[in-house]
Each structure stands twice: as C-alpha cells, then as structure tokens.
Amino acid sequence: MDKIILDVDTGVDDALAILMAVESGQLEIAGITAVNGNVPLEQVMVNSKKVLQLAGRSDIPVYRGAGQPLLKGAFHEFGVHGDDGIGGSLQNIVPRVEDPVLFAPDFMIEQAKKFPGELTLIMVGPLTNLALALRKEPTLPQLVKQVVVMGGLVSESGRGNTLPTSEFNIFADAEAAKIVFHSGMPIKLVSLDVTMKTFLTKEHIEQLQGSLYYDFVMKSTEVYRKYSMDNYGQNGCALHDPLTVGVVLDPSLVKTAKYFVDIETKSELSYGQTICDFLHLWKKEPNIEVCLAVDADRFTTLFLDTLKKQL
Known part of the structure; x- marks a missing residue:
C-alpha cells in the first residue's frame, strides 16, 4: 500500500481526487496538505475537511500550507469552481476537526524523513508547499519515493x-514550479495533454445514483460543467486531479517518456509555460517523466467504480 501525502487547493476536481484516494483502499494517506490556489487557503482548509467528513474520514489531518505564491499575487479560479470552490455543495457540513499546528511543508519533511524511500507526494495544486519544503530541506529529493504532479501543458x-x-x-x-522541476526529485507530470481527455459527463455522474457521493458530485460540478459547456461544448468536467491519483493507483493508465522540462517565469505572454525539449535541443539530462497518452475510458471506469463502492 502506497504511503502518500495529497497536496490540494480544493476546488471541484481536488475534492473528487480526495474521494478517489480515500475510497480506493490502496493508499495510506498520511495527511492532506493545503495550498492557496483555486480558492484562498482558508477556503481550501474548509473544503478539504468537509469532503473528508462526507467520506467519514475526519481522522485524516489537513495541514495548513502556503497562503500565497512565492513571489506574485494570489490568483484564483472562481469561474470554474464556484465562489466557495466546490460549487456551493456541502453547505450542511460544518467541519469539526481542529487544524494541526505543523506547517504543511514541515509535515512533508517530517514524513519523508520518517519513511525514507516510501513516501509519494501527489501534488494537484500550485507547487508552493513543496518548493518551501525543498528550500528548507535540501535532502528531500533523496528521501521521497516519487512526486506525481498535476500541471502544465x-x-x-x-x-x-x-x-x-x-x-x-x-x-x-x-x-515554485521551477524550483521543484530543477530539484532532482523523481517527478511524473500529469499535464493537460492527458487530463483533458478524461472527461466526466453528466451521463457518467448518473451512474453514481444511490451512492453516498451522487448528490455531491452532481451539485459540486454544476459550475464546472457550465464552464465546460461554454468553452468546449460539453456538459462535463475534466478529471485533472483524480487522474493524478489514478496514475499512482495504476501507472499503466498512462504512457510516459522522460524529457528535460523547464518553466517560463519571465515572459508576459507565456508566464507559467511548461516547456518540454522533445528534440533534445538543449542537450540536458531529462528531469521529468511526462505522461504522453492515457487510457481515458479505463480511467473513467476506475473513477466511477471507486466512488460506487458506497452503493
């Protein structure tokens, strides 16, 4: 059973990723770490604890992490995830668990040292927490088993x-992403190239009827599905973050290859671009295992079957 930390900025697909990780029965979740991203940090904390409470797993601690990026101002995605990040769902749940005192990057360091070579970091939000952990503990790349990152294109x-x-x-x-990508950590990148092929439609959600999660998934994805309809002409939402969990559960879901990948931090036109040197023009050693293709239908089935366990 893989020992993991799941780092989230809990919007809709983060919430679905938490549920998939919990219900898989294949992951030992040491804790959830929260980072500013889709919504502000305090809302990430609330959302994460609500989702865990829905799943009956309030025993999993949620650690408060970075409340803002390393250098720039905070940027959020309310138009995709709704004003509260989870589409106005779970209004009746009031989190009951107090927050741990330990700062999220320190928790990552603590667990990596406690379980050297065993810990997988699943990163489905901005990489601020991990960048801070690397700055504090330079030996971290030698301590973790792998880092699976949802991000980039x-x-x-x-x-x-x-x-x-x-x-x-x-x-x-x-x-933060540039620090992480140049850290020497064993990183697998689950980018939009594959996540946009894993699309949860309204018809898929109907298959969850009778399960504990049907109402939540249907309600939480309303804003997200409208965004997808307006932009892509499809009533559904891409399973970005759940796929990242899925890649840990079953690596055969994706085809990968190693390349040198860097992050643009200076250009106004392309800030945050993930640049992959497919033709080896820079003559640099590969630093990232890039997901190039996905068995989308098999993954969507896995996702639905995992959440149907509560039927």
Whole structure:
C-alpha cells in the first residue's frame, strides 16, 4: 500500500481526487496538505475537511500550507469552481476537526524523513508547499519515493486554461514550479495533454445514483460543467486531479517518456509555460517523466467504480 501525502487547493476536481484516494483502499494517506490556489487557503482548509467528513474520514489531518505564491499575487479560479470552490455543495457540513499546528511543508519533511524511500507526494495544486519544503530541506529529493504532479501543458501549446500557453497550477506559482522541476526529485507530470481527455459527463455522474457521493458530485460540478459547456461544448468536467491519483493507483493508465522540462517565469505572454525539449535541443539530462497518452475510458471506469463502492 502506497504511503502518500495529497497536496490540494480544493476546488471541484481536488475534492473528487480526495474521494478517489480515500475510497480506493490502496493508499495510506498520511495527511492532506493545503495550498492557496483555486480558492484562498482558508477556503481550501474548509473544503478539504468537509469532503473528508462526507467520506467519514475526519481522522485524516489537513495541514495548513502556503497562503500565497512565492513571489506574485494570489490568483484564483472562481469561474470554474464556484465562489466557495466546490460549487456551493456541502453547505450542511460544518467541519469539526481542529487544524494541526505543523506547517504543511514541515509535515512533508517530517514524513519523508520518517519513511525514507516510501513516501509519494501527489501534488494537484500550485507547487508552493513543496518548493518551501525543498528550500528548507535540501535532502528531500533523496528521501521521497516519487512526486506525481498535476500541471502544465507540454505538447499542445495554445490550448492552455489560464494563458494560451499555460495551465493553472503552474501559472499560479511558476517560480515554485521551477524550483521543484530543477530539484532532482523523481517527478511524473500529469499535464493537460492527458487530463483533458478524461472527461466526466453528466451521463457518467448518473451512474453514481444511490451512492453516498451522487448528490455531491452532481451539485459540486454544476459550475464546472457550465464552464465546460461554454468553452468546449460539453456538459462535463475534466478529471485533472483524480487522474493524478489514478496514475499512482495504476501507472499503466498512462504512457510516459522522460524529457528535460523547464518553466517560463519571465515572459508576459507565456508566464507559467511548461516547456518540454522533445528534440533534445538543449542537450540536458531529462528531469521529468511526462505522461504522453492515457487510457481515458479505463480511467473513467476506475473513477466511477471507486466512488460506487458506497452503493
């Protein structure tokens, strides 16, 4: 059973990723770490605890992390996730658990040292917490088993979701992403190139009828599905963050290859762009295992079957 920390900025797909991780039965979740991103940090804390409470897993601690990016101002995605980040759902749940005192980056360091070579970091928000942990503990890359990152856009420039060249998680703190990508950590990148192919439709959600999560998934995705309809002509939402959990559960869901990848932090036109040197023009050693293709249907089935366990 993989020991993980799940780092989130809990909007809708983060919430679905938490549920998938919890219900998989295959992951030992040491804790959830919260970071500013889709919504402000305090809302991330509330949302994460609400989702865990819905799943009956309030025993999993949620650690408060970075409340703002390393250098730039905070950037949020209310238009995709709703004013509260989870589409106005779970209004009847009041979190009951007090927050741990330990700062999220310190928790990452603590767990990596406690379980050297065993810990997987699943990063589905901006990479601020991990960048701070790396700055404090330079040996961290040698201590973790792997880092699986949802972020970036490597082969379809112009189809970003923040700038034409850029994906939200990287754009929200590109300086942090650059630190992480150059850290020497064993990183697998789950980018928009594959996550946009994993689309949860309204018809898919109907398959959850009778389960504990049907009402939540239907309600929480309303704003997200409207955004997708307006922009892509489809009544559904991409399963960005759940796929990142899925890649840990079953690596065979994706095809990967190693390349040198860097992050643009200076250009106004392409801040946050994830640049992959497919042709090895820079003559640098590969630093990222990039997901290039996904078995989307098999993943969507896995996601639905995992949440149906509560039927």
